[in-house]
Amino acid sequence: MSDPLHAWSRRRMLTAASGLTAAAALPLAHSAHARPAAASPAVGSHAAGDAALATYTNPVLWQDFADIDIIRVGDTYYYSASTMHYSPGAPILRSYDLVNWEFAGHSVPVLDFGSKYDLDGGRGYVRGIWASSLGYRPSNRTFYWVGQIDFARTYLYTAPSVEGPWARHASLGSVYFDAGLLFDDDDTPYVAYGNTAIHVAQLSPDARTQVRSRQVFSTPPSVGTLEGARFYKINGNYYIFLTRPANGQYILKSTSGPFGPYEMRQVLLDLPGPIAGGGVPHQGGLVSTPDGGWHYMAFTDAYPGGRVPALAPITWTWDGWPVLQLVNGAWGQSYTAPLPLRPVAPMTGTDTFPGTRLSPRWEWNHNPDTGRFSVGDGLTLRTATVTADLYSARNTLTHRIQGPASTATIELDCSQMADGDRAGLAMLRDSSAWIGLKRDGGTTRVVMVDGLTMDGDWNTTGTGTERASTGFAGSRIWLRVQADIRPGAGRQARFSYSTDGSGYSPLGPAFTLNNAWQFFMGYRYAIFNHATRQLGGSVRVARFDLTAP
CATH class of the missing domain: 2.115.10.20 (Glycosyl hydrolase domain; family 43)
Known part of the structure; x- marks a missing residue:
């Protein structure tokens, strides 16, 4: 052997x-x-x-x-x-x-x-x-x-x-x-x-x-x-x-x-x-x-x-x-086709997180802390880790990206976020970026962050650089990522947000996706909520939409 x-x-x-x-x-x-x-x-x-x-x-x-x-x-x-x-x-x-x-x-x-x-x-x-x-x-x-x-x-x-x-x-x-x-x-x-x-x-x-x-x-x-x-x-x-x-x-x-x-x-x-x-x-x-x-x-x-x-x-x-x-x-x-085609449940679409369990379309980044999330009338994510490093944050929920291009959108209730909390929607791999919310000093901002990186031994080498931000005073926000995962020079993800679920505003520069093979797994859409100060805050994801042209 x-x-x-x-x-x-x-x-x-x-x-x-x-x-x-x-x-x-x-x-x-x-x-x-x-x-x-x-x-x-x-x-x-x-x-x-x-x-x-x-x-x-x-x-x-x-x-x-x-x-x-x-x-x-x-x-x-x-x-x-x-x-x-x-x-x-x-x-x-x-x-x-x-x-x-x-x-x-x-x-x-x-x-x-x-x-x-x-x-x-x-x-x-x-x-x-x-x-x-x-x-x-x-x-x-x-x-x-x-x-x-x-x-x-x-x-x-x-x-x-x-x-x-x-x-x-x-x-x-x-x-x-x-x-x-x-x-x-x-x-x-x-x-x-x-x-x-x-x-x-x-x-x-x-x-x-x-x-x-x-x-x-x-x-x-x-x-x-x-x-x-x-x-x-x-x-x-x-x-x-x-x-x-x-x-x-x-x-x-x-x-x-x-x-x-x-x-x-x-x-x-x-x-x-x-x-x-x-x-x-x-x-x-x-x-x-x-x-x-x-x-x-x-x-x-x-x-x-x-x-x-x-x-x-x-x-x-x-x-x-x-x-x-x-x-x-x-x-x-x-x-x-080998056989007459028979439609099944689509790999894209909407999830409102009904019932008592997540659909098998979802997988966590490492094992979750099962006491700090719940489903039914949306997905509630209570902060499970105090860290400035998304790669070390528990209860980050991932979904495979539909190729060659697709769009993921989450509707997020942020009314229960605590000071120091970070919540949002990421493009997750060994080189990552995200759009989401930072709550500090009692105020909330919508931010786009890139520069989250790992080395070849999968140790964190970068916890992120804020590339764009804007003030936000509401309790509900829609966050969106549009990803083109075709091999080649494109490989772009673009981030945007909405305050009404209708009109979307772009935020930050396009993010070029890493196409090295060594991480083996491809990029995923990832929903996260972690604390940088102390546990206690939470967000609720009312729905997740995955669409493809």
């Missing part, structure tokens, strides 16, 4: 190459419940119905959902992704057509892996939930999630449905880096994992302990690094799907059982992707449709917005290797 710190350092040295030429040849399907066809299936085997199917455009979802694992249970598809330091972790999306996706839940309800994930005596930026695996076990009708944390432990979570409740079990005792979970035809659980040295572990029947583990493949030096394992069984063959960050995808095939031996083929390398200025689609998973079609869902580096999913069909060679279907030598910007 490779040294996890070595794996970390290698990841940090990788670049998000955008790619030049295409190569393709790949075989596969996800776990045993994703029914493979009796023979090597051809995409479009629903041939007669193709004329009636719509086309779709990549990216199928322009939001930050990286390190994809995708499965099918019956006619429903589920998609799991990384979240690093955001809580709850490991979001699950649901679809009925592989094109339209909605939030369903999270596999990791809280990052209970140490105090740093509470912003208590430390910080967990760019740690937490990395590439992990989602599976479904038909024998007990249970969903499983497995992932390693801090290169130290691997955890198993289970739930009767993706909505939960999810239960955490004792750590597995081994570190399964970038794990891929497989339940074999005889119900035996296996995990493929590793960086460069690829291993397979057989788990106990309850999947909570390791029975045995063996290295099954050593990546040739000519290839470099392989990781991000996904484990499949199709037509009696075992496949381990692996990524070469950040510009290639490879597949291992065994005809002799889960422990190999395996042979390797290249699926793609330096393949032009569907996002102008973006990277090569890679590190995803394969899934079948009920009629025997196959598709590959990958992500494309598209900073500053993050890593964005794209979908493409797969066909199979006569001897059981998959082939990615290209369009003019590239990952296609559009294809025929």
Whole structure:
């Protein structure tokens, strides 16, 4: 097994190459419940119905959902992704057509892996939930999630449905880096994992302990690094799907059982992707449709917005290797939809924070202090931290940005702010900016602040510079950010405010978004309220609106 710190350092040295030429040849399907066809299936085997199917455009979802694992249970598809330091972790999306996706839940309800994930005596930026695996076990009708944390432990979570409740079990005792979970035809659980040295572990029947583990493949030096394992069984063959960050995808095939031996083929390398200025689609998973079609869902580096999913069909060679279907030598910007399109809950729109829980569209920056926020008739944020540093402030609530451009607006009741409080709407990443309110000496100002920065070890290097301000005497304000997250020279966010929810006034200069990849997660809209003097103040967010052209 490779040294996890070595794996970390290698990841940090990788670049998000955008790619030049295409190569393709790949075989596969996800776990045993994703029914493979009796023979090597051809995409479009629903041939007669193709004329009636719509086309779709990549990216199928322009939001930050990286390190994809995708499965099918019956006619429903589920998609799991990384979240690093955001809580709850490991979001699950649901679809009925592989094109339209909605939030369903999270596999990791809280990052209970140490105090740093509470912003208590430390910080967990760019740690937490990395590439992990989602599976479904038909024998007990249970969903499983497995992932390693801090290169130290691997955890198993289970739930009767993706909505939960999810239960955490004792750590597995081994570190399964970038794990891929497989339940074999005889119900035996296996995990493929590793960086460069690829291993397979057989788990106990309850999947909570390791029975045995063996290295099954050593990546040739000519290839470099392989990781991000996904484990499949199709037509009696075992496949381990692996990524070469950040510009290639490879597949291992065994005809002799889960422990190999395996042979390797290249699926793609330096393949032009569907996002102008973006990277090569890679590190995803394969899934079948009920009629025997196959598709590959990958992500494309598209900073500053993050890593964005794209979908493409797969066909199979006569001897059981998959082939990615290209369009003019590239990952296609559009294809025929795999299934009739079925709308789901939109990823944009309005949230007035009804009920007793937040929608799964929301994730906190680290774990929240649950006693200092409430929902129902809006979102109330009571100050949870005394700090001048937004990166250290608890109860900052985040939402992914809709690309290629979108607008987020919050309606904020500030009547209960206290002296020294700071509240507003931020563009949050390792280089951040915000618009909001500062209350000092009994007076309130609307301000635009930038210059919030971190270094490469995610320590704060700048707590912000006020770039513009104006007086404010009311109790309710609307704050707005318009963000263009297309890769390239644009990458701008613009801030404005309104005192009546109708006419908006710009405030401060445009903010250029950082498009470096090292933070991994893309920019997010973030709602915050923290104290700089003492706790006690609060704000209420009556509504959040996310719109896209």
